[in-house]
Amino acid sequence: MSIVLCDYSRHEQPFQQSMRGGLECYLFRLQIEGQASVLLGGRMETVLPGELLLFPPGEAYEIDIVPGGDEPGHGASADYYFMATGSWLDRWWQQEARPRRARIADDGKIQGIWHQLALESRRLDGGSPEILSALLQALCLLLERAIREAPAKGGPGALLAMKLKHFVEAHATRAFTLDEAAAHVGISKTRAVHLFKQETGGSIMQYAQQVRLALALRLMAGSQLTLEQIADEAGFGSYTYFHRVFREKYGVPPGAYRRRE
């Protein structure tokens, strides 16, 4: 696997790049802020924050960034990108039909990996091939999952609900409040509750409970921790509460369930 370029770029001045003759490698680009015009399907399309672009070798590529100063939503444009080649990428790309453009919800994991990849490739020694390869593979797989889990339809509401789900998954193992979840995606608590219900059919706390129970089940099967420790690890505030929720969900107390497995 060979990484040609990988970095985070921020444009406060106009920027153009044209490879109409076709790319020589894979090019993935995630718009972080601002907007850019990119050649898609033969014409220039506006790409907004949260949108991911994936181009294989041979595909025409053209980008035109015109930062709009203080105008809201049209300030500096920022993105993560990488250009790479390699047999693993070829195999990954051919596994299924890849969209050229996808709107994804990132809770920080993708940008985190992308940032690490950029740092590693920036090293004077060129970076460790093993680390670069592992990071690039992890990044591609995370992008694949993000594309798969992206809302098939719906506007910003579906995307916000997805971000709320990601927040819950990341924070279910500790006590968190609706205010925190709502603040994480930048909306009010009331709107977060309504939006989540509308998009998923359930409540935020119900979803957190599902995540906690799933983790508790894995810990019960794969660890020697006591049930009290498992309740704590999984994010239940007390064993008493864990016991009650578990029994309501599975019909048997956690102890009996564990002995049965």
Add this chain to the structure above:
DNA sequence: TCCCTATTGATAGTAATGCA
């Protein structure tokens, strides 16, 4: 006797909901 687990009742605080 101690530890782990199971169970229940009471209660405070928080989330969900509907409406303006």
Add this chain to the structure above:
DNA sequence: TGCATTACTATCAATAGGGA
């Protein structure tokens, strides 16, 4: 989006059974 009301969650405390 904020507010008021209702419903529910989460916690605490107490108690009991089983096994080492």
